[in-house]
Amino acid sequence: MKLLNKLLIFFVLIALPAQIFAKKQIAWVQRLEPTLWWTDMKNPVLQLMIYGKEISQVDFKINYPGVSINRKELTDNTNYVFLYLNIEKGTPVGKFNIVMTKGKNKQNLIYELKSRRTSSSNRESFTEADAVYLLMPDRFANGNSLNDSIKGYIQGVNRAIPGARHGGDIEGIISKIPYLANLGITSLWTTPLFDNNDTNYSYHHYGCSDYYKIDPRLGKNEDYLRLADTCRAHGLKLIIDVVPNHCSSAHWWLKDKPAKDWFNEWPSFTSSNYRMTAWTDPHASKSDLERLTRGWFAPNMPDFNLNNQLLFDYLKQVYIYWIEYANIDGMRVDTYPYNNIQVAANFIQSIREEYPKMNVVGECWVKTPAEVAYYQSGNKNKNGFDSRLQSVMDFCLKDVFSSAVNEQEGWESGMARFYAHYAQDFVYPNTNLIMNFLDNHDIDRYSTAVKRDLAKFKMGLAMLITTRGYPQIYAGTEIMLDGIAGNYEGHRFDFPGGWKTDKRNAFLPTGRTTEENEIFNYTKTLLNYRKNNSVLHNGKMMQFIPYDGIYVYFRYNDSKTIMVIANNNQTEKQVFTERFNEMLVGKSKAINIISNQQNDLNQSLNIPAKSVIIYEIK
Numbered sequence: 342m343k344l345l346n347k348l349l350i351f352f353v354l355i356a357l358p359a360q361i362f363a364k365k366q367i368a369w370v371q372r373l374e375p376t377l378w379w380t381d382m383k384n385p386v387l388q389l390m391i392y393g394k395e396i397s398q399v400d401f402k403i404n405y406p407g408v409s410i411n412r413k414e415l416t417d418n419t420n421y422v423f424l425y426l427n428i429e430k431g432t433p434v435g436k437f438n439i440v441m442t443k444g445k446n447k448q449n450l451i452y453e454l455k456s457r458r459t460s461s462s463n464r465e466s467f468t469e470a471d472a473v474y475l476l477m478p479d480r481f482a483n484g485n486s487l488n489d490s491i492k493g494y495i496q497g498v499n500r501a502i503p504g505a506r507h508g509g510d511i512e513g514i515i516s517k518i519p520y521l522a523n524l525g526i527t528s529l530w531t532t533p534l535f536d537n538n539d540t541n542y543s544y545h546h547y548g549c550s551d552y553y554k555i556d557p558r559l560g561k562n563e564d565y566l567r568l569a570d571t572c573r574a575h576g577l578k579l580i581i582d583v584v585p586n587h588c589s590s591a592h593w594w595l596k597d598k599p600a601k602d603w604f605n606e607w608p609s610f611t612s613s614n615y616r617m618t619a620w621t622d623p624h625a626s627k628s629d630l631e632r633l634t635r636g637w638f639a640p641n642m643p644d645f646n647l648n649n650q651l652l653f654d655y656l657k658q659v660y661i662y663w664i665e666y667a668n669i670d671g672m673r674v675d676t677y678p679y680n681n682i683q684v685a686a687n688f689i690q691s692i693r694e695e696y697p698k699m700n701v702v703g704e705c706w707v708k709t710p711a712e713v714a715y716y717q718s719g720n721k722n723k724n725g726f727d728s729r730l731q732s733v734m735d736f737c738l739k740d741v742f743s744s745a746v747n748e749q750e751g752w753e754s755g756m757a758r759f760y761a762h763y764a765q766d767f768v769y770p771n772t773n774l775i776m777n778f779l780d781n782h783d784i785d786r787y788s789t790a791v792k793r794d795l796a797k798f799k800m801g802l803a804m805l806i807t808t809r810g811y812p813q814i815y816a817g818t819e820i821m822l823d824g825i826a827g828n829y830e831g832h833r834f835d836f837p838g839g840w841k842t843d844k845r846n847a848f849l850p851t852g853r854t855t856e857e858n859e860i861f862n863y864t865k866t867l868l869n870y871r872k873n874n875s876v877l878h879n880g881k882m883m884q885f886i887p888y889d890g891i892y893v894y895f896r897y898n899d900s901k902t903i904m905v906i907a908n909n910n911q912t913e914k915q916v917f918t919e920r921f922n923e924m925l926v927g928k929s930k931a932i933n934i935i936s937n938q939q940n941d942l943n944q945s946l947n948i949p950a951k952s953v954i955i956y957e958i959k
Contacts, residue, residue: 369393369441369448372593374553374655375662377453380432382661383462383695386411388654390599391422391450402440407432408454414651416600423651428454457665466700467528467578467671469773469811470878472868474526476514476816477782478534478559479544482839482848484512491557495591496543500840503830506544511560513839515571520848522575524819524861525868529572530580530673532782534559539591539641545782545833547675548589548642552659565667578670580702583660585688586679587642595643603652605635605644612636613644617678617705621712634681647684657691664696674730677703677716682728689729702732702776710737710765719770732774735810738762742779742805743790746797746909746951755909756892759804763884763894766809773879775810779818782832786817786824789831793821795856796951799863800907803953806867807896807905809882819864820847820857863935867955870934876901883924891916891948895924902958904931908948915945924958931956 372392393399397419403410403426411425424439432454439450467473483489489508490497498508514531521529536551537543546556555562569579588594594603613636619625620633637644647653663669672692677685693699705716705728713735714720716728741758748754753761766772779787779801791797798821805812816822817836825831838846846852853861871877876898884894890910896903902924908914918925931940934955940946948954 366446366448369396369399369443370450373450373452375658376553377455378428378662379457379461379665380407380428380434380454381430381457382428384691385428385430387426387428388651388658389424389426389452390655391424392420392597395419396422399441399443402442403437404440405432405437408437416651418597418599418601420597421599423654458668461665462696463698464668464670464696465578466696466698467580468700468878470872470875471528471578471811472526472806472871473528473530473580473776473811473813474521474524474816475530475532475778475781475813476836477509477532477545477833478511478514479507479509479546480833480835480839481509481816482513482517482836483508483510483841484514484516485510485560486841488558488560494538494556494558495540497558500835503833504542504544506558507835507840508558509835509839510558511555511564511568515564515568517839517848518568518571518575518577522577524865525872526577526814527872528578528580528671530582530671530813533582533584534565537589537591539589541641543589543591547584548587548591549584550589550591550593552588552656553662562666565663569668569670573668579667580671580673581660581663581667581669582673582675583701584675585645585647585656585685586676587638587644590641590643592643600649600651602646602649605637605646607635610637610640612640613638613679615679617707618712620678620682621707621715634679638676638679645680647680647688653684653688657688660692661695664692664699672699672701674701674703677705677728677730678707682716682726686727686729693729700731700774701729702734702774703728703730704734705730706734706736708737708740710762711768713737714768714770717770717774720768721770731771732776734776734778734813738775738777738808739779739784742787742801743785746791746800748909750887750890750909755890756887756907759892759907760884760887763809763882772809772882773811776813777805777808777810778813778815779805780824780832781813781815783829784832785826786815786822786832788818788821789824789826793823794951795821795859798860800909800951800953802860802864802867803955804905804907806864806871807877807903807955808894809896811878812868812871814864814868819861820853821860866935874901874903876903885921890914893921895921897924902928903934904956904958905953906946906948906956907953908950910950912950914948914950916948917945918942928958930959932959 370393374390407429409427411427414423434456436453441448496506499505500507533546535549536554536556537546538550572579614632619629717733745758838848880896880898892907
């Protein structure tokens, strides 16, 4: 009997699958980025970053029609392989194995190729016809309170602390897209949404800890695509915020750097000198440029060395991935001149080669129009430099807005500031593609700059929305949202009503004060008028020298003429139109686009104190 039992056990054991007795093989690859790609991209070469213990010792083979290995790049860190593939035009979509061998052992890595949307490479982008709305997701609206705190993520929500996370998310933004469309907004720029598991100040997401993951406290990858789809359904375009200068100190790379030269490193923490003028200074020292470009933006933002071609290719692919995946319409580039600008230009161009119609607006925070214009593509700079940025942000005009309406009139003050500023537009190759703004997330609120003076605030809005270029409205400007001067958190108050626990909902007329409704309705009227009148998109501009606190400019094309009169005085002024006859010849009526009141151009126009009146000339 014992012998029979032993025989039965023997036959059962040999019948069991061999893998039960085999030691479970540990996966060689811990990370693969990107995890999927698309067929028929203009650039057939794809870089795969493969990470795993001693992965450099592994050999790779692919047997899939249209896909071949171009080359295998190694660094001084044996835990990384950068595998470059060729994906031929016409390659079939589907999944395939990347066969990995190490000695006698073998593992498979599954990779997927998807098909692109129809005309993906020729997608339209934002233009001068757009009005852009800027928001910080964490401070706009909380649509899903279940993601306020996530296991494994250091910071949860605490709205009592200005610099903590407040809980706004993608779901909240999606719920407010109809509100933005009603306001007259046609493009949405959100600050970054990528994963940022930093210990402090993670809410702004200008540091990234995982480039292929939307931060779960903001939503999921699929939610970003849903945001783009919702924008498109309501006539809005979606602009991605591109940060090529640095990542977060919480990025997993910091635990095992891909290469010794992946970051710009110093013996001890060294900040940038933040003097971007060094790029346009013909007398600049090399040491100042090195400090500008290699110094860190902040202690928790490791500075990239984009001269490392592997990093350059990796980061370029990140943004191509999201443009393709989430169907993005445009790009805004953060801190452009903190990079080596030659490398930054190549970086932007490498993305635009895939999307030739993609417009890119760059943050070039410099102090003179000549410096700003240096960074607009098409400018014939002496050194031949072309930034590849179609659009630039007019930080100089922002300074004019903040000071002019607060000053008494003088030869170089008050309205004379606007005249002098626009008189320098000759330095720009394309004034239509200049982004104008009163404020943003990095500077004092315009409400703070004018000390909540309703008349001055409306003056700023009127001139912002009618001048050359295109306007950017920062979330809350449409209700004259409060701020605190001089600190970041003072520029980044939550939008009232974005949280269910808020005492009021300023997204609705009933939740706004009388003052807020006045500003909202004024902004809405101006934006929707601009939306429907191409003369304010790309019409020519003519200005007249200000006298006695009165500044007049026109926007005009073959079909329409708009007259803008600003009165910066504390008293009402009569404006006689004879001086402007070269723009008014053959015209007899001026219709106030806000009140619809009709005025006779043969008579003087009465302009109230501290106001801007916009007329459509007939």
